[in-house]
Amino acid sequence: MSYVPSANRPLLQVLREPEQMTHLALADWDLLVRQARCARLLGRLGYQAEQLGVERIPESVRPHLEAASRTAEKHRTMMHWEIHQVRQVLGPVTQKIVLLKGAAYVAAGLPTAQGRLFSDMDILVPKADLAQVEQALLAAGWQPMKLHPYDQRYYRAWMHELPPLEHRTRQTTLDVHHTILPETGRLHPDPQKLLADARPLPEPPLYVLSPTDMLLHSAAHLFQDGEIGGALRDLVDMADLVRCFGAEPEFWPNLLHRARQLELGRPLWYALAHLEWCFPGLTPKEVLQQAQSERPPWPIRPLMHLLIRWAIQPELPEHSTWLGQTARWLLYVRSHWLRMPPRLLLPHLVHKALRRWHHEEEEK
Amino acid sequence: MIVSQCSLNALRHQLRWGGVCIRTGPFLCRIQSPLPEIARALADSYAHFPVIPEAPFADIHLRVLPGRGLRRWIRPQVFCQCDTEVPFNPHPRRLAPAMLEWGLNWAVANLAHWYLMIHAAVLERGGRCLVLSALAESGKSTLCAALALRGWRVFSDEIALIRLPDSQLVPLARPICLKGASIELIRQRDCEGLVGPTWPDPVRGGIALVRPRRETVAGMETPAPVGWVVFPKFEPGCPTQFSPLPKALAFLRLADNSFNYSLLGTTGFQTLAALLDQAQGCYKFRYSKLDEAVLWFERLMDRPPECSASVSSSEWPEMSEPS
Numbered sequence: 001m002s003y004v005p006s007a008n009r010p011l012l013q014v015l016r017e018p019e020q021m022t023h024l025a026l027a028d029w030d031l032l033v034r035q036a037r038c039a040r041l042l043g044r045l046g047y048q049a050e051q052l053g054v055e056r057i058p059e060s061v062r063p064h065l066e067a068a069s070r071t072a073e074k075h076r077t078m079m080h081w082e083i084h085q086v087r088q089v090l091g092p093v094t095q096k097i098v099l100l101k102g103a104a105y106v107a108a109g110l111p112t113a114q115g116r117l118f119s120d121m122d123i124l125v126p127k128a129d130l131a132q133v134e135q136a137l138l139a140a141g142w143q144p145m146k147l148h149p150y151d152q153r154y155y156r157a158w159m160h161e162l163p164p165l166e167h168r169t170r171q172t173t174l175d176v177h178h179t180i181l182p183e184t185g186r187l188h189p190d191p192q193k194l195l196a197d198a199r200p201l202p203e204p205p206l207y208v209l210s211p212t213d214m215l216l217h218s219a220a221h222l223f224q225d226g227e228i229g230g231a232l233r234d235l236v237d238m239a240d241l242v243r244c245f246g247a248e249p250e251f252w253p254n255l256l257h258r259a260r261q262l263e264l265g266r267p268l269w270y271a272l273a274h275l276e277w278c279f280p281g282l283t284p285k286e287v288l289q290q291a292q293s294e295r296p297p298w299p300i301r302p303l304m305h306l307l308i309r310w311a312i313q314p315e316l317p318e319h320s321t322w323l324g325q326t327a328r329w330l331l332y333v334r335s336h337w338l339r340m341p342p343r344l345l346l347p348h349l350v351h352k353a354l355r356r357w358h359h360e361e362e363e364k
Numbered sequence: 365m366i367v368s369q370c371s372l373n374a375l376r377h378q379l380r381w382g383g384v385c386i387r388t389g390p391f392l393c394r395i396q397s398p399l400p401e402i403a404r405a406l407a408d409s410y411a412h413f414p415v416i417p418e419a420p421f422a423d424i425h426l427r428v429l430p431g432r433g434l435r436r437w438i439r440p441q442v443f444c445q446c447d448t449e450v451p452f453n454p455h456p457r458r459l460a461p462a463m464l465e466w467g468l469n470w471a472v473a474n475l476a477h478w479y480l481m482i483h484a485a486v487l488e489r490g491g492r493c494l495v496l497s498a499l500a501e502s503g504k505s506t507l508c509a510a511l512a513l514r515g516w517r518v519f520s521d522e523i524a525l526i527r528l529p530d531s532q533l534v535p536l537a538r539p540i541c542l543k544g545a546s547i548e549l550i551r552q553r554d555c556e557g558l559v560g561p562t563w564p565d566p567v568r569g570g571i572a573l574v575r576p577r578r579e580t581v582a583g584m585e586t587p588a589p590v591g592w593v594v595f596p597k598f599e600p601g602c603p604t605q606f607s608p609l610p611k612a613l614a615f616l617r618l619a620d621n622s623f624n625y626s627l628l629g630t631t632g633f634q635t636l637a638a639l640l641d642q643a644q645g646c647y648k649f650r651y652s653k654l655d656e657a658v659l660w661f662e663r664l665m666d667r668p669p670e671c672s673a674s675v676s677s678s679e680w681p682e683m684s685e686p687s
Contacts, residue, residue, distance in 0.1 A: 025420065026420035026421040027420040027421065029420075029421055030420060030421045030422060034425060034447050037447060038447055038448045058421070060392075060421050060423075061421065063423075063476075063478040064423070064475070066477075066478055067475065067476065067477035067478050070477050070478075070627060070628060070629075070631075071477060071627060073629070074626070074627045074629065077629070315448055316447060316448065317427065317445060317447075317448065
């Protein structure tokens with residue numbers, strides 16, 4: 001079971017042990033830079049290089065890392081500004097704006113934000129405030145990205161978030177969540193519990209999830225909601241969270257209990273198992289032991305393990321294998337399976353397929 | 365070793381397996397393609413460029429590939445791929461060499477954030493550079509090609525590369541891409557046979573590449589400071605006109621035409637400000653007659669430097685950090 005697709009080794013290696021970056025040959029870098037770029041982790045390597053001292057990196061590689069660091073820095077600045085803007089608009093209409101994922105890492109100044117790229121901003125607000133929140137955002141220049149009535153209904157009736165919003169001038173994307181997993185899905189973490197435990201930031205009414213919830217959300221996002229494309233980056237995020245929060249005395253003892261409270265035991269097991277595989281030694285042995293009770297039954301466990309390992313491979317075209325593609329496709333199918341019961345999923349897929357077909361016809 | 369020293373067969377073989385590594389300006393580009401016309405395009409437009417046979421590390425990896433599925437054979441298409449990105453829609457297969465150029469430009473503009481990059485043509489004469497910055501369809505490439513035929517050294521017809529610490533312009537030395545009516549206009553003036561074949565393209569009225577001269581490629585490691593910044597505009601029937609532009613306005617226009625000014629933040633501001641401080645003059649320029657325009661540019665070198673307020677950041681009042 002320890003088989004790692006060979007193309008993936010240098011990237012995993014330098015993420016595990018940054019020191020390895022100083023021992024790589026130029027030919028390794030040739031592959032590594034591209035793999036890291038396509039896994040959205042080049043900025044991360046840039047940050048690691050700064051920590052090690054850039055003079056220890058080959059000269060021809062440095063500009064690429066430097067460019068990635070600059071890009072990450074720009075993303076971080078933009079995220080700060082976006083948070084500021086959202087706070088200005090939503091401050092008067094809701095008691096709690098809980099920043100999620102990237103926005104939370106930036107606002108809370110967590111090491112996870114170092115060298116990280118951000119694609120959009122995610123927030124969680126109490127469901128009771130959702131209508132006012134949406135009104136306020138629309139009035140302040142955000143607009144829906146998906147205008148088709150079916151998409152609007154899909155999000156509003158079934159999903160855990162409003163249809164994504166885009167700011168008219170800044171073109172930034174904002175996802176407004178009222179819970180962290182689709183309402184039609186199998187697992188229902190109670191948003192009230194998440195909101196109740198959220199930690200305030202110095203600027204009211206901004207909050208971030210509690211440390212355990214932050215990890216659980218990341219796990220749920222990757223292993224339940226199935227954004228497998230950025231799997232390696234999400235695992236790096238989780239490793240950083242664990243390194244950062246693991247030192248707090250209540251973190252590990254509470255984690256499993258909290259996961260069960262939020263119905264997130266299974267995603268947590270997946271997260272811990274794959275963290276242990278990618279970054280061995282981060283999770284205490286006894287926590288891994290206790291989490292065993294949450295693991296999936298026999299045929300699913302080894303199958304998922306295999307699929308995730310294959311799917312995590314960077315998708316450079318010359319290394320793209322049918323195994324990797326199939327694994328990603330199967331995980332994508334799985335995420336839909338988990339997202340909706342079959343009686344909703346089938347009509348949904350039929351509708352999507354028909355619409356794509358219509359669209360292509362019109363374009364012709 | 366340079367490209368012209370490789371046989372066409374060797375190029376074709378290399379392109380298909382492993383790729384050909386070519387240096388253009390500061391970038392090592394690994395080009396892969398199973399298409400024989402890419403080998404011909406390299407042998408033709410890139411004849412003088414250095415090939416690095418066993419380069420362990422390349423800055424840009426570009427693949428030029430035949431269309432997928434039936435589009436490989438029926439109304440065949442071509443597309444390019446830079447790592448995982450496919451920047452453009454597939455085009456008719458006959459435009460494969462143009463696809464290579466567009467792909468390389470895209471890769472530079474999207475990766476090389478260790479330079480400040482501006483959408484502009486850059487040429488050098490007498491140790492100073494002329495920056496021609498304009499939106500598409502302003503005749504930038506036409507002017508660039510006409511000046512190249514008059515002996516100016518071409519840095520780039522698309523991307524001005526500005527080095528970050530000292531605002532020196534860095535040559536890219538790649539071929540110039542001509543479109544539509546300008547191809548014949550340039551071909552008439554071309555007595556050295558630098559303009560390559562025209563590929564028919566109904567959308568753009570044809571595409572042709574102008575090969576860089578041997579000296580241009582040989583000098584591609586020598587950067588130069590800016591001399592003049594000009595914003596050209598081709599307007600049919602318009603007499604040749606110019607007016608000096610204050611440096612502050614030129615700054616805004618260049619920032620607007622930049623690929624990564626905002627990404628570079630403070631560094632971008634300082635680099636652009638330093639570039640304009642070094643400029644001897646900034647102009648708006650309108651023309652319809654190419655020969656008159658070329659004459660104006662040839663005389664530009666003799667003009668005394670324009671007086672314009674410096675835009676250097678040091679002369680601005682200190683601004684406090686926004687809270």
